[in-house]
Amino acid sequence: MIHFMDSQSLAALFKTLSEPVRLRIVYLLLERGELCVCDLVETLQLSQSVVSRHLAYLRHNGLVSNRREGVWIYYRVTQRCCEPLFDYIRQAGAANSEMQDDLARLDATGGQIGCG
Amino acid sequence: MIHFMDSQSLAALFKTLSEPVRLRIVYLLLERGELCVCDLVETLQLSQSVVSRHLAYLRHNGLVSNRREGVWIYYRVTQRCCEPLFDYIRQAGAANSEMQDDLARLDATGGQIGCG
DNA sequence: TGACTATATGCGCATAAGCGAATATGATCC
DNA sequence: GGATCATATTCGCTTATGCGCATATAGTCA
Numbered sequence A, B: 001m002i003h004f005m006d007s008q009s010l011a012a013l014f015k016t017l018s019e020p021v022r023l024r025i026v027y028l029l030l031e032r033g034e035l036c037v038c039d040l041v042e043t044l045q046l047s048q049s050v051v052s053r054h055l056a057y058l059r060h061n062g063l064v065s066n067r068r069e070g071v072w073i074y075y076r077v078t079q080r081c082c083e084p085l086f087d088y089i090r091q092a093g094a095a096n097s098e099m100q101d102d103l104a105r106l107d108a109t110g111g112q113i114g115c116g
Numbered sequence C: 001t002g003a004c005t006a007t008a009t010g011c012g013c014a015t016a017a018g019c020g021a022a023t024a025t026g027a028t029c030c
Numbered sequence D: 001g002g003a004t005c006a007t008a009t010t011c012g013c014t015t016a017t018g019c020g021c022a023t024a025t026a027g028t029c030a
Helices: A007-016 A020-032 A037-044 A048-060 A083-094 A097-109 B007-016 B020-032 B037-044 B048-060 B083-094 B097-109
Strands: A064-069 A072-077 B064-069 B072-077
Touching (some): A007 B083, A020 B007, A048 A072, A083 A097, B020 B037, B037 B097
């Protein structure tokens, strides 16, 4: 558990999770571990610009980190960041048809090298 | 655990918790059970209009409910709403000096009938 | 180096959110 | 009923947020 010195910081964490696209991204990363941007663009069926900006938001707020591998940049959820919240999102996601659809779409098309 | 049919609903829950004043209100209600609006106004040292508006926001999103008792309206956290999140807020609040200050201010002045 | 792919970011716009001040509602008490 | 107290809501304003589009950056491969 991160220690939040003021309510502002804790609120910022919730705000980071308060956007549907960011939530879907976090859920996919929680369930599948590590994904590159183009996997997310294809799975979420959103523009590259939207996905990239939300990833930047998550990154700036410490929820995800990334590593480059050649042309691709892989994102993952930052560990020891806010596990109880992540457990909650996992449970909510399991009962969430939209997030399950995302998972299915990812599994159907994901993992193939070369996204475009 | 509430079942969220889409990521929008889950995001709305986080958005409700993404505002510092609303978080402070929720924390106080979690720790002290039931408070009237004027207790909150005094404790948070904010205008009545701001507090009332945030309470309405929390109420419309199902996180709190209220009951009238004479002139006063008492708010409490809605049970069986999102307990794991509430546990998380309680833990975060215990390490949060601002929220602890709120608790102390409430305990120092609260409970007295007649707020103005 | 140049073409190509993957990703990030700047800009302008539309909408949402939060605030202060004022006003409305609703209960109590005389 | 009229005055008063507690609370809710409306209005106008300012700022924040998210998006599409275009462009920038960075790695790869020929």
